[in-house]
Amino acid sequence: MNSDPTSKNPEMSMNHAQSAMRLCIYLLLFMVSPCVNAADRPNFVWIMSEDNSTSYLRHFDTNGAPAPHIEALAEHGITFDRAFSCAPVCSVARTTLITSCYAPRIGTQYHRRSKMAAMPSGLKMFPAYLRQAGYYTTNNSKEDYNATKSDDVWDASSKKASWKNRPEPSTPFFHVVTTTLSHESSLHFPETTLKESTKTDPSQVSLPPYFPDTEVFRYTLARYHDRIMAVDNVVGKIVEELTQAGELENTFLFYFGDHGGVLPRSKGYLFESGLRVPLVVRVPEKWKGSVARELGSRTDGFVEFVDFGPTVLKLAEVEIPSGIDGNPFLGKGTDAKEVDGRNETFGYADRFDEKTDLVRSLRIGDLKYIRNFEPYYPDGLQNNYRYKMLAYQQWRDLHNEGKLNKVQDQFFVPKTVEALYDLQSDPHEVHNLASDPKFSKTLAQIRARLNERLKAMPDLSFATEAGLYNMAMDNPVAAGQKHREGIGRLIDIANLSLLPFAEAEPKLRQAIESKSPWEQYWGLIAACCFGPDAAPLSDTVKPLLEKAQPLVVMRAAEFMALATDDDPRPALYRAISGCSIEPEALRVLNSAVFLHDGFGDRLRINASEINLPEALMDKRDVTNRVEYLGR
Structure with missing residues (x-):
């Protein structure tokens, strides 16, 4: 006996079949909808070059090295002329970047940490939020964090990590690559190397006024310009890989330095040479609507490393967590005029390997305030790694021999408790205005603002x-x-x-x-x-x-x-x-x-x-x- 009640009713049987088909379609759509949503999001690639400030690139400084691939990114993107790492050294800057938090607030300000800091309660390193939203997250390969990383930050973090290894072609990705070609160690060469030729003519480089004009300094700077050109070639290769894979116009590509550097008086110091980094963001054709700016434009609005994470999350339309210090500078709903009006950046320096010197800085517009809490320590205090560089060694020798002028000698004598610089007229920060009566009111205001920030954290x-x-x-x-x-x-x-x-x-x-x-x-x-x-x-x-x-x-x-x-x-x-x-x-x-x-x-x-x-x-x-x- 047939127990199917529809067997004797063809119309009922047809309706049942149609309902079942509709149910299957709904279930199928439900199952694939996360993948569809995930695939309909932009990719992100970060290219970080180590230890270089804006002054080494022609795109930011007329005295810098040519970098045609980076310049090409800018033609189809946005140049941020005032981007800052907050810290002038790798581990602290990279931790600031990955946590979106100021290091002195969360205990990650020492390079390198003597003990790992726990992440703030309820907060993850920002790639974890991308991963939760369906992104394939990879890092190749430097981390150097001072905070404990949870297991859900990266799908892969190694020298083999690649966006190409994502599980499906439709899976959106966030990929970080660090090139070491411009690292400080590239300038740890013996004196015999001075006989080797460089692509950059040492006689044509422009030395800042605080350096002695010597063969060693000119050669070192010329050699570093060559390293920047090598970095540019890496950028070109990555762009070519994305192009061949058909992903370039679906990928936001960030190029930036991981902090300033790397000749003496930059890396490890809160001068602009240590904090101000090159930043170019190439905007993919498919996602121009997410950016309320003309491609090929530049902005003087201040952006900091704490802002990079929330910017990526905003562009990916992933919720930005509470408990961070940064704000997005791109993405739907971001006001370009508000970003252009940002004019304040906070800097911090503590321990760098074995050398310790507590310094804080606050830049507002073109006025830069530096607070030296241990001013009797000269900037040139021994740091073994720094003094592997011939330029450092020669600079100190010339100081000991009394052969430097007053500006060049500043690095080796006690500092003032506070310093104030007008960067428009004094971009190299060599003329301290803190004792100038004409700036007394300004000094008091910026000093009070820094104290307010230090206490608030x-x-x-x-x-x-x-x-x-x-x-x-x-x-x-x-x-x-x-x-x-x-x-x-x-x-x-x-x-x-x-x-x-x-x-x-x-x-x-x-x-x-x-x-x-x-x-x-x-x-x-x-x-x-x-x-x-x-x-x-x-x-x-x-x-x-x-x-x-x-x-x-x-x-x-x-x-x-x-x-x-x-x-x-x-x-x-x-x-x-x-x-x-x-x-x-x-x-x-x-x-x-x-x-x-x-x-x-x-x-x-x-x-x-x-x-x-x-x-x-x-x-x-x-x-x-x-x-x-x-x-």
Whole structure:
């Protein structure tokens, strides 16, 4: 017996079949719709060249090297003349880029980290959001992050990673490629290399005024122009690959430097040469409507590395997460006039390998403010990797021989507590206007703006790397919010160095006598900024030479060296032997090198007196300092 009730009713049977067919179609559409949506999104390729600022490319500076492939990107895209990496060194800049967060707010500001920082609660590195939305995300291959990466950031991250390996031709991709051709190490050549010819004529390069005009400097710059031309060839090959695959007009292609550099006084420093990067975005024909700009145009609007991630998410129409510091500068709904009006950028410098010097900068329009929190450290303080470059070595030799003019010599003498530069008239930042009465009002305004930003984050560097290492790296942002008020007090103590000594003295004494070691620490730093003028505080400082906290002892020793004729080396040796973690040791050894190099025979450090725990002696940066002191 047939149990099908439609078997005796052809019309009912036909209706049933049609309904079933419609259901199958609906199910099929439902199943494929995510793929259709994913395929209908643009691709992204980032090409990063290492260590080069805008000055090395003709597209940004008439004295730069020709780069026809990069210039061709600009013809079909947008040039951002004021793009900034926020940090002048790889790991910190790259972490800023991948997290869309300012490094001092999230504890990722030290190069290279002594301990990985946890990502802010609820936040992922931005490629993870693309991946969740159906993108194939790849990185070839440098990461160098100072924050812990979750497993869902990249589909592949290696020297073999490629957008070509995506699972389906319709899968949209985000691919990052880093070329090392322009890396600092390309200028670590021996003196015999000076005999080799370069494509760029050394006699035709334009040296900035802070460099001595020597064969070494001219050859080094010419050689680097050659490296930039090699980078341009890489860009051309990537464009050709995308063209052959039929993907060029579906792909936003970003070319930029990972921070400034790389001749002396750039990488590692908060000058424009260290922070300002070339940025060209080629806009694919298919997605011109996502960009409210004429192709081939340029903008002076300020964009920072914190903005790159949200820009990609905006262009991909992926929701931008909360908890980041950046804002998109391209994409539907982005106002080009608003972007053009952006005129502020924040910069930060902390530890670079074994060299430590806390500096912050704020540029507003063409005015650049630099706040040196440890101004008695000269910019030229020893950093082993930097001084592998012949140009660095020769520059220091000429300083020691007294053969530099005042501008060229600035790099090797103590800095001012604050500096103000008018970049329109002084693009090389050699004429400090901070003491010019005509700029006193402007100086006060930009100083206040920087302080406002430091306290609002808050800036975790005022808690010191050692303090963060011990207490905060499992959740730096939460620790910062918990201690916001205390960090604000430390910033206020640090800013006592901006006052006349007579006005600052009572508060300096109060900080140095505080029960808080961190208030003592910052009180001593501020006091050091006054040099011999602060000698009346020596009776308050001397007892701290016997304290157990190595960082407080180290700062007290620095004070005695700068403000008095006393020999603080015995206390410094005790501070070194009392270090228990790498950040402490690096800080104290940084001070040892400062005394060793900055005070002649009076305070030479005897390497045989250095007694560090065995566990710290296998740390590369610690070893670099000890080896240098033993030369």
